[in-house]
Amino acid sequence: MQVVVNSPNVEYTNKYIISKYDYQYVEAQKEESSIAVNTLTEKLMFRTQRKVPKLGVMLVGWGGNNGASFTAALIANKLKLSWTTRKGNQDANWFGSVTQASTVRIADEVHVPMSHLLPIVDPNNLIIDGWDISALDLAAALKRSEVFPPDLVEVLKPHMEKRKPRAAIFNQDYVAENQKSRADNVLNGSKLDQVKTIMDDIEEFRNQWKLDEVIVLWTATTERFTSIVEGINDTAENLSKAIKSNYKDISPSTLYAYAAISKGCTYINGSPQNTFVPGLIELAEEKKVFIAGDDFKSGQTKLKSVLVDFLVSAGIKPVSIVSYNHLGNNDGRNLSAPEQFRSKEISKSNVVDDMVASNSILYKPGEKPDHVVVIKYVPYVGDSKRAMDEYISEIMMGGHNTLVIHNTCEDSLLAAPLILDLVLLAELFSRIEVKKLESEDAEYTKLHPVLSVLSYLCKAPLVPKGTPIVNSLFRQRACIENILRACTGLPPETNMTLEHKVP
Ligand code: NAD
Numbered sequence: 001m002q003v004v005v006n007s008p009n010v011e012y013t014n015k016y017i018i019s020k021y022d023y024q025y026v027e028a029q030k031e032e033s034s035i036a037v038n039t040l041t042e043k044l045m046f047r048t049q050r051k052v053p054k055l056g057v058m059l060v061g062w063g064g065n066n067g068a069s070f071t072a073a074l075i076a077n078k079l080k081l082s083w084t085t086r087k088g089n090q091d092a093n094w095f096g097s098v099t100q101a102s103t104v105r106i107a108d109e110v111h112v113p114m115s116h117l118l119p120i121v122d123p124n125n126l127i128i129d130g131w132d133i134s135a136l137d138l139a140a141a142l143k144r145s146e147v148f149p150p151d152l153v154e155v156l157k158p159h160m161e162k163r164k165p166r167a168a169i170f171n172q173d174y175v176a177e178n179q180k181s182r183a184d185n186v187l188n189g190s191k192l193d194q195v196k197t198i199m200d201d202i203e204e205f206r207n208q209w210k211l212d213e214v215i216v217l218w219t220a221t222t223e224r225f226t227s228i229v230e231g232i233n234d235t236a237e238n239l240s241k242a243i244k245s246n247y248k249d250i251s252p253s254t255l256y257a258y259a260a261i262s263k264g265c266t267y268i269n270g271s272p273q274n275t276f277v278p279g280l281i282e283l284a285e286e287k288k289v290f291i292a293g294d295d296f297k298s299g300q301t302k303l304k305s306v307l308v309d310f311l312v313s314a315g316i317k318p319v320s321i322v323s324y325n326h327l328g329n330n331d332g333r334n335l336s337a338p339e340q341f342r343s344k345e346i347s348k349s350n351v352v353d354d355m356v357a358s359n360s361i362l363y364k365p366g367e368k369p370d371h372v373v374v375i376k377y378v379p380y381v382g383d384s385k386r387a388m389d390e391y392i393s394e395i396m397m398g399g400h401n402t403l404v405i406h407n408t409c410e411d412s413l414l415a416a417p418l419i420l421d422l423v424l425l426a427e428l429f430s431r432i433e434v435k436k437l438e439s440e441d442a443e444y445t446k447l448h449p450v451l452s453v454l455s456y457l458c459k460a461p462l463v464p465k466g467t468p469i470v471n472s473l474f475r476q477r478a479c480i481e482n483i484l485r486a487c488t489g490l491p492p493e494t495n496m497t498l499e500h501k502v503p
Contacts, residue, residue, distance in 0.1 A: 010489030053212030061220025062130025097417035132165035135185035176337030198259035224339035239279030269293030272347030
């Protein structure tokens with residue numbers, strides 16, 4: 001049920017939804033004893049293509065816990081499967097997906113699924129493929145993951161066993177030593193040969209299913225960070241030369257992303273490593289291809305970006321945040337190695353910075369809460385990750401408030417709906433164009449290739465150079481919702497509800 005807005009500012013043509021929009025924003029300059037503020041209005045025209053493409057997604061790390069769980073959820077939802085649990089029958093659903101399971105308020109008591117605001121790909125029509133260094137078929141990979149109950153795994157088996165990951169780019173130097181035993185499905189040849197194979201795979205997948213668009217998403221093992229080296233990965237041209245010369249220190253993830261961007265495919269990074277070296281970002285900008293990342297914001301960090309926002313915006317001062325995790329899946333095994341843990345630690349550590357910096361009453365310039373992140377591998381708990389956090393805050397007159405949170409759930413069941421949202425929203429935002437109306441010859445342009453609007457789904461959001469990073473979950477969600485509303489011709493959700501307050 002699509003929302004249809006009756007307004008002189010909205011036009012529905014066969015091809016587009018066109019919406020005229022006054023974007024009001026503020027510029028401010030701090031002066032000695034005052035702040036000079038200018039309110040500005042930019043007259044914009046949004047245009048959203050109505051035809052939804054036939055979309056394919058290629059997962060790097062397809063046979064991992066997330067990849068197998070996502071594939072299983074896609075099939076189970078499409079086939080409307082249900083299975084027995086100790087509590088009775090369980091139907092397939094997409095709980096945890098903001099596009100499939102959350103709503104947007106249109107008017108009092110009228111809420112619609114977010115996916116009804118603008119035409120968006122139906123998950124049941126999404127085609128999936130991918131690569132993995134482990135050759136196990138997807139049915140066996142699902143069993144290995146120990147995420148779903150055996151009954152469901154059996155029902156899904158005939159739908160998954162014929163799906164086999166394509167051979168992958170692998171470099172032992174980037175992942176923990178303990179991952180070596182998985183690598184029985186890897187590409188040989190030079191870096192350029194490998195990139196070409198990935199590009200051919202994308203082309204073959206596109207042709208096989210007659211796809212209009214392909215998105216490539218990394219949900220593979222966390223890599224160590226790559227050094228940024230002048231002359232090697234600092235510009236698009238240097239990165240290209242480095243690949244051609246088979247330079248040793250280029251990560252597999254950067255090679256996949258390079259291949260995807262070269263084929264014009266949006267590339268999304270669900271892990272913490274710095275795949276997007278400056279040369280790769282430049283390539284995406286030059287080719288006007290979308291990129292997004294980094295690292296799915298699924299459990300502990302999601303809660304942190306809510307809790308710290310709540311505390312700081314309530315005038316309470318978090319002074320110590322200590323986060324312990326233990327998990328027993330293959331991700332945890334890989335993260336038990338120091339260099340891979342370091343990637344995760346970095347990605348998890350900046351999440352409160354913008355909220356802290358926003359409140360100069362609580363924090364002096366440069367002051368931050370103590371923030372420590374610990375991750376331990378405990379095989380017994382499998383995919384059922386434990387996240388334990390202690391938040392100590394200063395309250396009035398030197399008092400203290402300590403919050404302790406214990407969070408237990410299957411990690412992959414949090415990540416799979418995020419994979420869906422990242423893919424569907426990245427595709428939707430690629431169909432949105434905008435034009436500034438100040439000059440007559442202004443033309444429609446796409447959004448910036450660095451899709452920061454997907455920050456809601458990412459632990460360490462990638463944003464265009466020089467632009468602010470927003471970590472607060474509700475601000476990130478409001479960003480998605482309000483852009484979708486603008487394209488539909490609805491005003492932003494201000495929560496003022498003045499219609500009930502002004503007599
Ligand atoms: P996993 O270990 O089960 O799966 C990763 C898969 O990637 C494995 O099957 C592995 O064989 C494959 N792989 C490794 N290197 C590869 C390469 N170069 N090319 C192709 N395939 C390769 O891990 P997971 O639990 O599925 O998590 C996947 C990633 O998502 C991890 O990096 C993790 O840190 C990240 N992540 C997960 C969550 C979550 O909630 N589950 C949240 C944030 C980030």
